[in-house]
Amino acid sequence: MMALRLLLHVALLGLGTTQSSVQGRRHFHRPVLAWPSFFDANSPLEVQEIIQIPKNGSSPLLVDVQVVVSNVFNVDILRYTMSSMLLLRLSWLDTRLAWNGSVYPRRMVMRPWNSLWTPGLTIQEALWVDWQDQSLRAQVDQDGHVELHLALTTETNCDFELLHFPRDQSDCTLSFYALSNAAMELEFQAHVVNEIVSVKREYVVRDLKVQALPQQLVPCFRVTLRLQNTALKAIIALLVPGEALLLADVCGGLLPLRATERTTYKVTLLLGYLVFHSSLVDGLPSSSSCNPLLIYYFTILLLLLFISTMETVLLAGLLACGHLRAKSSPGPAPRGERQDPGNPGPNPEEAPRGVQGPWRSWAEAADHTFFLVYVAGVVCSQFVFAGFWMWTTCKSDPAPGKDAPHGGQPRL
Numbered sequence: 001m002m003a004l005r006l007l008l009h010v011a012l013l014g015l016g017t018t019q020s021s022v023q024g025r026r027h028f029h030r031p032v033l034a035w036p037s038f039f040d041a042n043s044p045l046e047v048q049e050i051i052q053i054p055k056n057g058s059s060p061l062l063v064d065v066q067v068v069v070s071n072v073f074n075v076d077i078l079r080y081t082m083s084s085m086l087l088l089r090l091s092w093l094d095t096r097l098a099w100n101g102s103v104y105p106r107r108m109v110m111r112p113w114n115s116l117w118t119p120g121l122t123i124q125e126a127l128w129v130d131w132q133d134q135s136l137r138a139q140v141d142q143d144g145h146v147e148l149h150l151a152l153t154t155e156t157n158c159d160f161e162l163l164h165f166p167r168d169q170s171d172c173t174l175s176f177y178a179l180s181n182a183a184m185e186l187e188f189q190a191h192v193v194n195e196i197v198s199v200k201r202e203y204v205v206r207d208l209k210v211q212a213l214p215q216q217l218v219p220c221f222r223v224t225l226r227l228q229n230t231a232l233k234a235i236i237a238l239l240v241p242g243e244a245l246l247l248a249d250v251c252g253g254l255l256p257l258r259a260t261e262r263t264t265y266k267v268t269l270l271l272g273y274l275v276f277h278s279s280l281v282d283g284l285p286s287s288s289s290c291n292p293l294l295i296y297y298f299t300i301l302l303l304l305l306f307i308s309t310m311e312t313v314l315l316a317g318l319l320a321c322g323h324l325r326a327k328s329s330p331g332p333a334p335r336g337e338r339q340d341p342g343n344p345g346p347n348p349e350e351a352p353r354g355v356q357g358p359w360r361s362w363a364e365a366a367d368h369t370f371f372l373v374y375v376a377g378v379v380c381s382q383f384v385f386a387g388f389w390m391w392t393t394c395k396s397d398p399a400p401g402k403d404a405p406h407g408g409q410p411r412l
């Protein structure tokens with residue numbers, strides 16, 4: 001908000017002298033005692049002059065920036081955003097504001113920020129910025145050193161690397177641009193201080209870096225925050241139920257094939273897993289590159305459960321078919337024939353010897369083989385996934401703007 005106002009201010013200055021001089025004068029506080037001669041002369045032109053950027057010969061004006069990160073909250077991986085609170089301490093030298101100490105013996109004065117030149121800052125990644133600029137004042141000392149403190153809350157876009165979610169770590173950047181100045185006029189010297197005290201966070205800031213970006217037409221500096229996910233919630237809410245379902249499914253293979261409960265059991269597990277899967281897909285972010293490995297893991301889990309349920313249903317169907325055949329052929333199945341009218345289908349208690357011959361032994365042998373293969377498959381899939389988890393790395397595709405010949409950073 002403040003950056004915008006500053007920009008507007010500079011724009012107004014460029015538009016017309018009468019308008020800007022009125023704006024400049026409204027906030028003009030003149031000290032009682034001998035202020036530097038510059039302010040004694042009340043001409044609009046001179047008031048306008050101190051709102052221009054101070055000159056430093058042929059080299060750019062050096063503005064020292066200290067970025068204090070006081071909080072990072074609300075990291076939203078579904079929307080790829082992060083909210084943070086920062087304090088910027090800007091300082092520079094504007095000799096036009098210096099005064100004669102023996103005439104006006106104050107060491108330091110406060111002045112409204114819009115009565116002198118201040119750099120207007122814009123954050124490139126920001127969705128919104130809330131500059132807390134009520135009664136904002138700049139400190140000016142005898143020699144003309146200006147110090148300005150800006151507090152801001154902002155929500156910014158961040159390309160989280162979620163391949164290893166929920167143990168992910170990403171670098172988020174905040175690029176500050178002084179769009180109203182050219183790089184020949186202004187240069188930033190940035191430092192960063194970590195003053196985050198709260199640790200009760202899902203995402204913790206592991207590292208903070210700041211760098212001034214050279215070779216830009218607009219002066220800028222970039223703060224990089226390394227965020228690490230420390231949440232246990234995702235592991236408890238996602239991995240544990242998934243593994244438990246898989247284990248329950250493997251144990252379901254121990255039920256005899258002739259028991260009708262086995263089909264019911266497996267279908268119930270599959271249904272339960274489908275509900276879990278859909279809520280899980282809602283809870284995981286997706287992007288065009290480097291999706292979380294967990295998405296693939298849970299899809300493989302779904303396939304495994306599906307295959308095992310299908311096998312149970314198919315073999316139970318084959319058994320029922322064999323049972324019918326056994327029933328229709330006379331001789332070998334007298335008891336099954338006697339007891340079965342009105343009760344079709346495989347039934348362990350009532351027709352144990354009814355389903356005889358090649359069908360039953362074949363189905364049970366197949367079921368036994370499948371069980372062994374399935375257990376091996378499940379164990380293998382876990383190891384393969386663990387291997388993928390350890391060794392896979394992913395480099396996100398470059399942003400579309402980075403590839404284009406004139407893309408990238410804003411230029412004037």
Ligand SMILES: *[C@@H]1O[C@H](CO)[C@@H](O)[C@H](O)[C@H]1NC(C)=O
Pocket residue numbers: 056059060061062063092093094
């Ligand atoms: C002016 O530029 C010189 C050389 O870059 C630098 O050492 C000096 O601090 C600058 N002065 C101000 C007021 O920025």
Ligand SMILES: *[C@@H]1O[C@H](CO)[C@@H](O)[C@H](O)[C@H]1NC(C)=O
Pocket residue numbers: 100101102103
């Ligand atoms: C400051 O003011 C005193 C008294 O008017 C004068 O003697 C002195 O030269 C001034 N100093 C500067 C640096 O202008």
